[in-house]
Amino acid sequence: MIASSNWKRNFFTIWTGQAFSQFSSSVLQFAIVWYLTDKTGSAMVLSVAMMMGFLPQGILGLFVGVFIDRYSRKRIMMISDSFIAVASFIMVIAGWMGILSTEVILVVLLLRSIGSAFHNPCLQAVTPQIVPSDQLTRCSGYSQAVESVSQILSPAVAAVLYRSWSLSGIVFLDVIGAFIAVFTLGITVIPELHQDENRGKVQVLREAKEGFQILRSNKGMLGLVLIGSLYTLALMPTSALFPLMSMSYFNGTSMNASIVEVVFSVGLLFGSLLLARWGGTKNRVYTIIGSFLLMSFSLFVSGVLPPSGFYVFVICSWLMGVSGPFYWGAYTPLLQSNFEAKYLGRVLSLASSIRLLSGPIGLAASGVLAEKYGVEKWFLIAGGLVLVAAFLCIMISTVRNCDNR
Incomplete structure (x- = not known):
């Protein structure tokens, strides 16, 4: 645990970046749903998109914790955020090339979910390294409040941007949000876990x-x-x-x-x-x-x-x-x-x-x-x-x- 005088600054620095990233991702999510609805009108496509969004997290979550416990959690979160941004940018490139299809969007959703499979539990694991144990519930309330504000504002913002921007423009917004999250993680002090037992070859199944x-x-x-x-x-x-x-x-x-x-x-x-x-x-x-x-x-x-x-x-x-x-x-x-x-x-x-x-x-x-x-x-x-x-x-x-x- 780091000094009590610093924990608030570190916690709120991380969560400021996460708030930007979460909001931009939520806006993009609504825009993608509306885009797929406009282009396909298929409930099956929307169901598959939902499955792409959470099923990889459910499957990979059985194993990714091994890497979260073994390597730098700060670095894993920064790489995950960057990976999600790069995956989203694929839609921009596809749009420029005129090949943005339903299949491309579904692949991007799959890749973003893979990044989230590492990022989300890693962020939760980092929190008690920063926050005193008696403040965890209160800080969780702050985190929930950020998520709630995002849920309230993102549909309205997405509606405005979807009418005035292309989907590629909204993807740019999400990429910017992801890199803000990476920046705030980069300037945050997160204590490293020193574990001799974690040195050596990764044995995923045994450690899982x-x-x-x-x-x-x-x-x-x-x-x-x-x-x-x-x-x-x-x-x-x-x-x-x-x-x-x-x-x-x-x-x-x-x-x-x-x-x-x-x-x-x-x-x-x-x-x-x-x-x-x-x-x-x-x-x-x-x-x-x-x-x-x-x-x-x-x-x-x-x-x-x-x-x-x-x-x-x-x-x-x-x-x-x-x-x-x-x-x-x-x-x-x-x-x-x-x-x-x-x-x-x-x-x-x-x-x-x-x-x-x-x-x-x-x-x-x-x-x-x-x-x-x-x-x-x-x-x-x-x-x-x-x-x-x-x-x-x-x-x-x-x-x-x-x-x-």
């Missing part, structure tokens, strides 16, 4: 297995990771079904769908700022349980509303947004504080993989159920799954008591 054994040795945290996968299985499809719920079940328009998305993001921002101010409960598992209960309540109410209940659905969407940061803002610091720094890369990337790989199961199940029984029924099912997650946190003593502060 060791990371799983470390996670498994903490039964409470392993249980929380698996419960988090149940939460993801319920919520990832729900977010995908939000527009359909607004426009199909409530007979709304694209404007109604936009209102719901913006209100949800405002709820995220409110919850993030509240968590940053408050810091959560002393036992962070109770913060997670409270988040689950609020989310479950909001989903249940949404699922039983009549088609005339759109404005109540808007309120429920705000409550869903409010609940989110209290889960993520407590879950990540719990992982960060329960394992030694030298294992964090493997533990965090493995936990992320377990969570992300549950997403396709939920997406497949929700598609079938929504098609056969109605989209609102999935909200009831999701509410039930999240409620089960809350009760598991309460009933399993190792999970309930896994906060070691």
Whole structure:
């Protein structure tokens, strides 16, 4: 841990750069979705694009933690950000050459996801090297607030730029954001981990297995990771079904769908700022349980509303947004504080993989159920799954008591 007088400067320097990068990437993401919609009008293409965006992270996360724990985390993040920028620049070159196709965009999304597979767990692993353990939850709230602001502003900015710029111009914005992130990382002091055991030849499978054994040795945290996968299985499809719920079940328009998305993001921002101010409960598992209960309540109410209940659905969407940061803002610091720094890369990337790989199961199940029984029924099912997650946190003593502060 570096001197307490410097940790705030280092943390906020890193996150300023990450804020620029996250915002520009979010703008580009919306622009790509609209571009693919305009050019193809295919739901299948959009589904494949979503899979390209997160499936590589889920698969590679089983192994990338080995490199995060072995090599300079600062250097890995700088290389990852640069790799993502270069991958995006492929679209600019393809546009100049007149060969920008759906296939090229899907390949770029795949490459960006590979870069993120290294970058995201590495950033999470670095945070406890900088931030005092008693400030991790509060700093997680600040990070969630940055993400929420990005979600609120990026659709509007993307809409303006998409009408006035080419897709290549928006890619340039993302490249600039990535290099700002690289610059702020370059001027930040991040203590290196000195581990004699990490010298020598990389043995990916053995070291990845060791990371799983470390996670498994903490039964409470392993249980929380698996419960988090149940939460993801319920919520990832729900977010995908939000527009359909607004426009199909409530007979709304694209404007109604936009209102719901913006209100949800405002709820995220409110919850993030509240968590940053408050810091959560002393036992962070109770913060997670409270988040689950609020989310479950909001989903249940949404699922039983009549088609005339759109404005109540808007309120429920705000409550869903409010609940989110209290889960993520407590879950990540719990992982960060329960394992030694030298294992964090493997533990965090493995936990992320377990969570992300549950997403396709939920997406497949929700598609079938929504098609056969109605989209609102999935909200009831999701509410039930999240409620089960809350009760598991309460009933399993190792999970309930896994906060070691």
